[in-house]
Structure formats: C-alpha cells, structure tokens
Amino acid sequence: MEAPATVTTNATNTRAVPGESHLAGLNAEQRAAATHPSGPLLIIAGAGTGKTRTLAARVAHLVATGTAPERILLLTFSRAAAKEMLSRVEGACASNLAGHNRAGEVRAGDRVWGGTFHAIANRLLRIYAEPMGLAPTFTVIDRTDAEDLLDLAREELGLESRGLESQALGSRADAGASAPARFPRKATCISIYSRCVNAGEPVESVLQHRYPWVSGHAAALKALFKAYEQRKHSRSLLDLDDLLVWWQGLMEDPELGPDVASRFDHVLVDEYQDTNRLQRAILLGLRKSNANITVVGDDAQAIYGFRAATVRNILDFERDFPGARVVTLEQNYRSTAPILEATNAVIALAREGYRKELRPGAPRTDSAARGAVVNADARPLLVRCRDEQSQAQLVVRAALERLEQGVPLRCQAVLFRAAHHSDLLEVELGRRRVPFRKFGGLRFLDAAHVKDLLAFLRIAENPTDETAWFRVVKLLDGIGPRTARKVVDHVGRTLEPAPRPEGHGRSEGHGRPEGRDRAALLGALADFPVPAPAREGWRGLVTLLGRLARGSTDASVLREGTSEAGATVTSEIELVRAFYAPLLAERYDRADVRAQDLDALARVAQASSSRREFLADLTLDPPSATGDLAGPPVLDEDWLVLSTIHSAKGLEWDAVTVLNAADGCIPSDLATGDVEDTEEERRLFYVALTRARRSLTVMAPLRFHVRDRGPTDRHTLAPLTRFLPEGVARLFEAGTDPALAADEAKKSAGARTAQEVRARILKRWE
DNA sequence: ACTAATGTCCTTTTT
C-alpha cells in the first residue's frame, strides 16, 4: 500500500538545509555513514538497507564539503553499478546547487573516477604504461582469449591434453589413484591460474585444495603459466587478472605508487564482500599515507568465492585499516514484512558472520508500480509444480496477471542459478509473445562470429596479437590448426624486429610497428606460401589488413578523440564485413541471424571514440543482456527481466520469482563438495530472495527431465532445496499447480473407470 | 601430413 502520507513525509525531509539536500531522507545510521569526516569507514549494510543510496550520498557529501570530484575514486562491482551510483551522485549534487551558483560542479558525477577495479586499472595503466615498461597500446584479452593463448603455449611446450596414461594401464578401475590423471584442459588451467593470481596462493596449494585430481601436474602447470606470461608480455597482451596484478605492482613502485595514491583524497568501495586478496592489496597500496577509505558490504551476500573473493577482506578491515569506524545498517526499506521474515529465516541458518537482523522500515515510494494493488501482509509463495514445463507456464501466467494489476513487466524479474535454467521459460515466453531481456549467461561476445569480426580489428590494433591472428587465419579455406600455427609463426617473425631501431630508448622495444610501416610489413606477408586452396583468401586478408592499418593512421591524424572517430571504427567494421560475409555464410548456418548480431556490433561501435577504446570497453564491460544489442527493439518498451542470480546482485524488483528451488539446482550439484561451497549457495539463494520488494514466489518443480540415451522419457524426482527446511518453508504460502491437480484428477478418474470396467466384466457372469 | 566431417560427452556463477 502506497500511503500518500509516506510521500509527504519524504517531501518534508527533503526541504533541508541548502547544500545538504543529499542527506535528506537518510536515517541516523545512513547519515552517520554519509557524513563520516575522514579515516577508514566500514559500512555493514544488509540487503535493502539503502546501501547504494548511502554511498551515493557520501560521495555527494564529500563534494559538497569541498572535495574535488576528480579526487574521489569509487570502485564498484560492475560498470552498471558505477553508472547508477554516479547518476545518483549527479542528482544529489545538482539539487545541492539549486541554492548555490556554482554551475561548474553540475557535472560532478562525470568527474568522479568511477568503475570496476578492472576498468580503473585499465585507465590508470594506460597513463602509467610507459614508466611501467608496458606498451600503452596493450590489448586486454578476455577469458576465452586467455584460454586460447594458453593453449598455444601448451602446444609449444608439448603438454598434450590427451591422456597418455589411459592406454598404458586400465588404472581407472583399481583403487590406486596414484596414476596421473590426464593433463587438465585449457579452461581448467586458466581457472587454476586465475585463482593463484587472485588469491595470492601457490599453485600447489590451489591444486591440493580445489583441483586434487590435477596435483600430479603442478610442475608442468607452472612451466605452462610461465610460458603463458611470457607470451602475453611479448605480444603486449594483458588478461583481466593482469590488470589487477599490474595495478598492484604500480602501487608498489616507490615513485609511481605514491603518485597514483595522491590523485585520490577518498577511496570508496562497494560490495566489499566480493573482493579478493589482490584487490585488497591494491587498496592497501592506495591508502598507505592517507586513510580515507570507505568500504560497503554484507558478508551475508558474498557470492563470488569462485572468483577468489573472500569475506576475510571485510572481517580483516578493522585490522587492515586501524581506527576504522563501523556503521551497521539494519533497517530494510525494500521488502514487505512477511518477505523479510522469510529471508531472515533463510539466512539465520547460515554460519555466523557479522550478525544482523533486518528490521522492516518504512516502504519506499519510488517504485514504478506505484498504482499496483499489493497486499503488504501477503506471505511469499512457495509453489511445488509438476515439472519445468509446468513451471514455465505458471510463471508466464503469473507475470501477465501482475501486468494486468498494474505491475509493468520490467518491474518483475525471474531469477535462476544457471543461465540454462530459463531455457523452457524463454520458449514459453516466445510462444506467447511476451517480450523479455535476459541478463547473465552466455555473452554476445562469446558468439563465434562476433569473436571472428573482433579478431580482425584486434590485429589492426595490435599486429602481435597472436590469438587474433590464429582465429582469423583458421577461417580461410584449407587452413586448419596446423597450417594456421605456421602462418602465425611466420607473421610473428616478420613483425618482431622493431622497424626503427633508432626509436628512443627501451620504451619502444615492444615490436609494435605503427602506421604505414605496419602496412608495408603486412604487404610483405602476401608472398607467404599458404596451401593452394587458401591462396586467394590469404591475399584478400592481407589486403584488408593493409587497408585497416592505413585507415587507422589517416584517421588518427584527423581525429584526436572527436566523435568522427566513431565513424572510423564503424567503417572499419564495414570493410571487415565485406571480406568476412562469404566466410560467415559458408561456415555457419543461420547466417542471416548472425549477420544481425554484426549489425548490432557496428551500431555499438558508433559510441566509441577510437578502435582501442572500443575493444577495451567490450572486454571490460561486455553487453550483458541478450537484447542489449541483439534482436529487434521491443515495441512496447516493456519486458520481463530474466537474470542469473549473480547478475541480479544489487538490484531489486517489485515482483521476483525464483526458478528451480530444488536441490541440484540450488544448491547446484557442482557446489555441494564442501561446506564452504554450500554456504555460498545458501547466500546465493538469500540474495535471490532479497531482491523482492512486494511479491516473492519460489518455484520448485517436482520432476526434472533427464537426458538419457533411451527412447523413454526419464525423469528424476527433485527434493525441495535444503535451504527451505520445514521451519522456514512454513513462512511461505503454499501455491498450487493446476497441472498437478489435473494429474491427480486424471489419476482418480482413471481409477474410477478401471473399477467400473472390472465391475462390468464381472457382472457379465452373474 | 593435414583438413574436414562425424560422433560422443558435458554443461555454474563473471570482471
């Protein structure tokens, strides 16, 4: 119920002292956090306690009390979160200025250094690249690129992923587990590497604790990682982990470190529970001589352990930054009391952290579903349904009903553990023509054809980018991995010697020919003896790359960051597409659909001011929703939100539905190995539930289809998630699935019929 | 020696 009285109350509060309107409507704790003068501050903020609002208010307060916006560093968990936060800061600062006349501060939000650790690292490292001995033009590679590059290194070292041991002995069967398992595949290798780097843990320890079946390969892995590092370095590539590693290295430099630190009067970190030890080290480096640091977090919402995040960062904060003030926000402004009661019960079963009990506060009034009729006393719903099919139908029906009641689709979200859990729902939504957008899961950028196209641009940007070359060369007819290897080696040899040895000093020593020299070098590649079937394609490729290299030179003379440069990236994409279109059509089916993705990509490129920025932005902030780019624009401007729970972090909706609340899905079968993993799954479930403002529905199918190689339709019975034991489930209203009722009816009807038939048969002989 | 096509198994979460 939206009591108009609440609105009035807020309006009264808003009439605050001029210059302090950013503090309006904050409760005592929030206000204390926002106005904390200086020194370390830890804000423990439970779900829905106005954490974002408080942090934004704090930034606004710092600006209002004289801190220059560009001297504030705001580290967030995702780029979207940064954007959201900064626009709030913008609003607060602007309203502050209503009474003043300092128009210069209106753009405060733009001037704050805001972004993810990775995005900020990218920005800083471009500035400090030269003295750090990095090529300022370094390319940032994403995880799949990293895997491919590592694979090349592995091949070179002769570490075959194919198991040699399996033919030696049938060692699987007998209990002697001493036989070495086969070498881990590239994805596993990168996971191991990444954990070592982010957690600051030695390989042996990581293997022992998380990958015991690979422990026999520790030495080989270390050699592999070393080769991988060298490969990256000589090709001017940084992976996502490197961004943090180099940032931390930057902070340790006796000259540069203090210089970076002195740029920022205040450092603020959101979602601190999901940072890792490396990120903590960066913060320690940033605040050696200035203790102005604010971190916000909730240990009950730590869900990124798989990425080496650790709650220890929060728990250690007071030790890391002595004299820290701790403020706890416990008043929940998001959810109705019955929802809160249920979510509190779920998290109460978790192992101890910073204990806090969320109390209901006054409901917020900025909901988009203002007019909707909501019963604030309604308990959340727990629906046991027949199967996933039935679940999908129920979810669609309920969403449409809520829409009728005035809750727009975009104020409703369906959350799930793994991206594919929404597959059936997506089909059902498509069938009923309900628009939706899906967040999380497979990325637009992971689509093969998108990677193909980007690879051309990456070569143009950084001709030593081996993975990009490899990918592109393999596209040509008659060239497989073997030949591609040779071609790429040759390319490397041709480009390697720095063309201008008189270049000033060692900063030039990265073998990165620029401009026309590069074009000339590319020309020299045209003669390389590729296999006959590939000859024509090869010539076309070299011509294309030559054009891209030339184009970028001319353009860079013209531009200097003007909007015209966007047109350049777009026109480069057109050049590439002219060459790539036939390959695409030949290689993939549904080429028309894929071509649309490339259209979308070209559209995104228009927003970028340079090719380098375009490529870096794409890897640091990949378009996260299908529909962000792809697909036709939605006509009615309304869509149901589908999201993985991880991607839903920090967000909230009026109505939330959680799918597949069954053991095996939540917690995931893959994450029940040890207590720590299972506890993280519990927190994940908690995060999902606490996204709901007014309506919460938990769906739990009774059966799941099992893909079994048999003609019969097999299924398993799934128990309700272990995170809803009897005592907790009691806080939910039991929902009904008509399909189940129908099943029952059918069954009893069948039984009745059978009885009648039997009676008739017997009657015949009476 | 290499590519291209076919078959089988597995599939978490993300900057």
Added chain:
DNA sequence: GGACATTAGT
C-alpha cells in the same frame, strides 16, 4: 552448442 576424439578424404 562447445570440447575433444575418431575417421574419411585430400
């Protein structure tokens, strides 16, 4: 739909 192994074909 991807990763990897096997096989047919050049």
